[in-house]
Amino acid sequence: MVLNDEQNDIFFDTMDALLYYVNDRFRVVENFELTGASPLDDVKSSLVARALWDNVEIIDDFVRDFANRLPKRCLDLARSWKSALPGFYTLVRYQSGRALLMSEAGVFSVCGVTYELEDEIGPAPAYVEMVLLPFEDLIVYDGFLQAYDTERTASELQRIQDEFENCCAKGIALTGSEFAKQADAFLAEQRDKELEALLEDVARESERGEEVIPAGFHRGPLAGMSPLEREQAQFALLDEHVPRLLGSVKEFDKRVHKREPVRSLAGCLMLMTKERLGLLAQMLGLGEITRLRKAQMVEQVAAELSKSPMPLEALLMVTTDGNFSLTRSIAENGEVTFGTEEVAAHAFEWPAEPYVFMFHGSDGYTALVPDELKPLLDLVDFAELARKRLQFKQAMNCVDACVVLCGVMLVDDAYEQYCALVADPLERQEFDGLLVSAISTGEAGFDLWNYAQDEYVIHYTLGPDYVAREYAQMRAGDGARLYRDRETGEFMADPFNRFINRMSADLKTELEELENYKRDLVGAQTQISMRPLSRELLETDVISGLLNDSNVLRLRAFLDERIPDGEQDYAFADRVVEQLVYLAIESGNLQEMFSYAMDLGLGECCEDEQRLPTLITNVYNAMPSWENNGWSPQELYERVTGRRMFYNEDGSVMKIGADDPCPCGSGRKYRECCGR
Secondary structure, three states: OEOOHHHHHHHHHHHHHHHHHHHHHHOOOOOOOOOOOOHHHHHHHHHHHHHHHHOOOHHHHHHHHOOOOOOHHHHHHHHHHHHOEEEEEEEEEEEOOEEEEEEOOEEEEEOEOOOOHHHHHOOOOEEEEEEEEEEOOEEEEEEEEEEEEOOOOHHHHHHHHHHHHHHHOOOEEOOHHHHHHHHHHHHHHHHHHHHHHHHHHHHHHHHOOOOOOOOOEEOOOOOOOOHHHHHHHHHHHHHHHHHHHHOOOHHHHOOOEOOOOOOOHHHHHHOOOHHHHHHHHHHOOOOOOOOOOHHHHHHHHHHHHOOOOHHHHHHHHHOOHHHHHHHHHHHHHOOEEEOHHHHHHHOOOOOOOOOOEEEEEOOEEEEEOOHHHHHHHHHOOHHHHHHHHHHHHHHHHHHHHHHHHHOEEEHHHHHHHHHHHOOOOOOHHHHHHHHHHHHHOOOOOEEEEEEOOEEEEEEHHHOHHHHHHHHHHHHHHHHHHHOEOOOOOOEOHHHHHHHHHHHHHHHHHHHHHHHHHHHHHHHHHOOOOOOOOOHHHHOOOHHHHHHOOHHHHHHHHHHHOOEEOOOOOOOHHHHHHHHHHHHHHHOOOHHHHHHHHHHOOHHHOOOOOOHHHHHHHHHHHHOOOOOOOOOOHHHHHHHHHOOOOOEOOOOOEOOOOOOOEOOOOOOOEHHHOOOO
16 A cells, blocks of 8 residues: 555655755755665665654744745644654564554554555565654655564564564554554653663763673773784784794694705605695696606606796795795795794795705704705796786785675776776786686685676675585585484485475575575666775785774774673684674674674673664674675765764764864864865
């Protein structure tokens, strides 16, 4: 059920005029137009609407100022909207063309404005954030809503049904007058509760000093430190523990030969197993030679290794920075030697065999290149290799940033972004080859996808292989229970085959939904320009940059103050915020972030029950949104309002006067700086 044409005209004549009035008064956004021509217009409209419902008393001014400009019916309608009821609702079901929505305030039978609510929200049950309004003898909403899926487990469905029956016992609001009466009573009750809570908070603050950490939690050793001090403390701990962990050199010696150095190539190769020699022979194009005696295998491999530096250069292109530096140091200075006490400094080096071997002899450790291969080192242009390695690293970091921020992007656009950021880019053919190579070796955080005759690079979680693995892992336990007889343990073919067929059908549906999601994502991204990439993303991975967002650091500092007993003091907060950042990006679901924190037992970590949810919500709002082409909700807000947001330590939005000093530290007034 929706409003008829006449009702629609009355609704939008009133609402549009009211939104323009609110924006003129509060300067919520710049260049405000109710055209809906782009997603940014919709964002602007929702922000202005939020300002309206946060300040409903402005409706009295609106009615006074528009007394001679709008019909009485519109003015009466606007006046009735002072009973607006914002909140989170549970959509229980659709009935007679209306949506039955349930909240603390009661149960309401709501109709759509222009479109059916079932088309706007989707199937029931669901959670919906919206603002309900009276419309003469009906109940509608303000035109903006956000729907969230619910768990469709039997227990959750039963819980919703039980709660619905209890609420229905108090009656269902069907008309605008019933809604207004119920909403006004609820809002008055909420105001009384808020005042009472405020007075209690003031009394509590006056009586107590420092906040008491709840039982089961303790203040961690990193609490109160600046990010730099915190990092230094963690490195100091690492420096303390690495020598202890490697003090017996057992871990380090697993990757070295415990004997006096051997400098001949044949002697070094003889230290390798026949299996490793066989794999090496295949990589060198020698085919299967494991049928030969080991000495014969060594002879053939040694002869092939000495022919060309190309295999060595290929290895140096993909090895770690530590191994590349070690090989380059050997080429420039000869053998590298160090004592047991220096093991920690070499903890992340692995010998790049068969070109670099490491030994632990009586005089300590020696890393060397066999004598016969030393001439190859003279042919290697380490400076050029370092340049190519940098090119590859920058290209990979750029593509990773593209998929983390946007989820899906044309390969053409990803290459264009890369070229715009670097002075010395790879040629397009090398760039494409790097993507394919990284995916085939499992080193990439992305995959390739073909759609509408175009090739896209996509986040790894949007690839069919990832979804299939996750689905199989989730359902693996079900199969184990189904195809074994409980009493005899014998395999039962029929139930197992039915289980496999059902899994296949379900997985097919999952993959079809995945394809539809990616196509919808491509369509949504055409409506908004991509968030620009910064050059800093080329030097590090994009997640590291997001972990340094001020909202993430604020949450991390909060968790440092409240470490659950039994958790690792120096790692807990980092682990939690990293997982929350991944959830925000990959699931885009705030509820999943809350659930993760609650599963860790963090629901009781603070006397102020709203502080942790607020901090988590701020992190969510600071993370990139794939649907918004990489822009975070906070960035979109700042983009459409033209004002930068700042937060207090507790996560609340900072209230800044136009003439107050700008919190960014520029020394200028807010209206002349980040508040322009």
